[in-house]
Amino acid sequence: MRKLALDDDILLEIEKPARYIGGEVNAVMKNVEDIDVRFAMCFPDVYEIGMSHLGIQILYDMFNRREDVWCERVYSPWHDLDKVMREQKIPLFALESQDPIKDFDFLGITIQFEMCYTNILQILDLSQIPLHAKDRTLDDPFVIGGGPCTYNPEPIAEFFDIFYIGEGETAYDELLDAYKEWKGSGKSRREFLERAAQIEGLYVPIFYDAEYNEDGTLKSFTPNNEYASAVVKKQIVMDVTDAPYPMKPVVPFIKVTQDRVVLEIQRGCIRGCRFCQAGMLYRPVRERNVERLKQYAHDMLQNTGHEEISLSSLSSSDYSELKELVTYLIDEFKNKGINISLPSLRIDAFSLDVMSKVQDIRKSSLTFAPEAGSQRMRDVINKGLTEEVILNGAGEAFEGGWTKVKLYFMLGLPTETEEDMKEIAHLAEKVARRYYEIPKDQRHGKCQITASSSFFVPKPFTPFQWAPMCKAEEYMRRAHLVNDEFKEQLNRKSLKYNWHDAEVTVLEGIMARGDRKISKAIEEAYRLGCLFDSWTESFHNELWMQAFENTGVDIDFYNLRERGEDELFPWDFIDIGVTRKFLRREWERAMEEKVTPNCRMQCSGCGAAKFGGGVCYEGKN
Structure with a gap:
């Protein structure tokens, strides 16, 4: 005992x-x-x-x-x-x-x-x-x-x-x-x-x-x-199918954030969003064998007693065997009381068909992540998503019975203008309008469009690692400008807007691109009582500001200046495969508002192919 x-x-x-x-x-x-x-x-x-x-x-x-x-x-x-x-x-x-x-x-x-x-x-x-x-x-x-x-x-x-x-x-x-x-x-x-x-x-x-x-x-x-x-x-596993995977994960006594069987279907992402660190760090894309995943689902459900399976990846829709896997999981487990969770899906006809089979449409909401309100900004960040695609997806969802949509955006992105910001409210309005275009007798009550803005943080090993941030006050000004624009929309009663904590964003930015000199501020903040800083109820910005003052660390130096093209970064000694030359080229394409095709469409020579012996996505150079 x-x-x-x-x-x-x-x-x-x-x-x-x-x-x-x-x-x-x-x-x-x-x-x-x-x-x-x-x-x-x-x-x-x-x-x-x-x-x-x-x-x-x-x-x-x-x-x-x-x-x-x-x-x-x-x-x-x-x-x-x-x-x-x-x-x-x-x-x-x-x-x-x-x-x-x-x-x-x-x-x-x-x-x-x-x-x-x-x-x-x-x-x-x-x-x-x-x-x-x-x-x-x-x-x-x-x-x-x-x-x-x-x-x-x-x-x-x-x-x-x-x-x-x-x-x-x-x-x-x-x-x-x-x-x-x-x-x-x-x-x-x-x-x-x-x-x-x-x-x-x-x-x-x-x-x-x-x-x-x-x-x-x-x-x-x-x-x-x-x-x-x-x-x-960087160390990387090219053969993820035969890599170790936990068939008997520990089952918690109490409810946790992800209380379910998790199937990691692939690593990496083909999309190349310029703000996304994970999309660069985890290149190249590596898929798990679909037959192995089917077996994992059986074994893990049996060994845990969980009642839900979640598919994990940065972009599940890009998994080449998704249709076969999802169809199998639904046929095999839906009648056994097992729920299927499908995060990171693009909203298309197949995805909506699948979700209608695995979700209670009356209770669930669909999530779109346009990241920016205007097409210009979506081109800057290489989102690869047009307004037409967003509205068509929302329309199909509404016609399929959904009435709740969540839209995720980012404020403070490089080159952002006030018009770009206001377009967040305009896009949400267009989504709501798309719902009310459906004949009244085919609707299911009112729709609820919830838009949320996080604030941009430039991360290492992204094309935006050279970019400046904003002060907390400027982030809040932008959020309030967008909020005011929401109040002007015709369907404002169907719209809701909220935003992230700007003060947390500022700190995240300092630590994301900081060097060894800021460790003294982190230690001082801890000594002053900072703990569980990602929890709203535990975050004390005034203590962090005191820590920076006590240690003489200049917040603006780390956050507000645009880095020079040749500036040596604290992380430059790490080789992630994706080259600095590629990241700089993508930064310049962002400034020119040019879209770079995803890896499936065309190889852009990012450098990650060296991990696969010179080949990358689906065996292409």
Whole structure:
């Protein structure tokens, strides 16, 4: 019988104690005496968010297939338990064994969003691990970062021993084997890091020096150790069909964000939207075999008891076997009480037909992501979506019985004018008008068109990485301008408009393109009490502003200036396959309002084909 790290009195005091007790269905238990490496896999957010992340489930399953490794899970304690742990000096613990994280060999942290950076410091602090890598000793775990934010690891480089750049299925076995060799050798912590630095895809920050120009821009970024490479290459799995996949994912005790079987049908995206980081990072497109996916659906439903299957990809409509897969899942499972969830679909006749079979039309809403209101702006961002397509899709949906539509937009995009902004309201109005063009006796009551705006954040490894942002006040001015335009529309009673938090956007921008100098501001913000910054109720902008003032970090320097064509970026030492030359060409095409065809239509020579031996989408050069 496991002894829980928290006693009954604490569990009764805190919200949702099931977040912390472990013991879920399919959780992996091993005997500590029989293993060589203990790995704590961390998602630096609350349990319900972390348990919904497919990447951790994949690595958890892959690591635990090794008899010599025990991978356990840890998440950020919510505010109530955080307070208790600090007061009673309880070290952060893993769910499976309930053992302290500081006793593990590795702490692996997946970093999905910039606004979780203070939570990373919470994890280290509560684990009683020194925040700075340079202060750790042989008694401390090696702290590894992975995930999309590691494609610019510099703002948090001081806090990590190693960053894993790329997809986790490739280089971890070599790292774990190297650790086993080192562990009994009597060599120093630094010597293991030198061994890790020789593994392709691993970046060890202490082995690199950043030098700055007088104007604050980066002058040089060079290795200071003979084992460190000047360029760190992204790791990628070309054969995703035979890559490890969790047939027995851990089933949570409580409801989580994604409480369902997840089938990852493909990686990558052919679309090339110029604001989208994922679309560049995960190139080239790699599809999973449809027969394998059918088998996965059976096995995972049987092993979990879930009642829903969700198809996961950046653009599900581009999966070449989608029709066969979806038809099979509907025929096989619909009458067994299993729901089918289809995110990331383009709204066309096939998609609407499928969704009519798997959704309760009266309750569900359809989602379109035009991203911009005007065709000019959609061409700038290479969205590849015309107003005609949007209105035809909405019309078909309305005629099929839907009455609710969600429209997603972005404000603050490069070259945006006031007319472009107002076109958001005009497009929503046209969608509503399309509904009311249907004969009255064929309608199902009133329609509800909900438009939402996020604010643009330029991300590394996108064509817009050179672009300036706006101040929070300017983002809000634009949102209010759009909101006022909504109030002027004829069908305004059928329209609703909301927008994202501009202050969070500003911080996201600093951390997305920041360098090592901003780590002191992140640490100061944590010391001032910032935690769970992506949660509205926990976000304290005034504390962040205080942290930047206290540390002398200039927000405007990172956000408001357009980067020069040849400026050295903090992330330029990483090779993601997609070349800087291609990204710059796409930036220039954006300024010319030119659309670039998607990868299926024409190869644009982005560079990602090198991972497939010179071929990319569907075997084409």
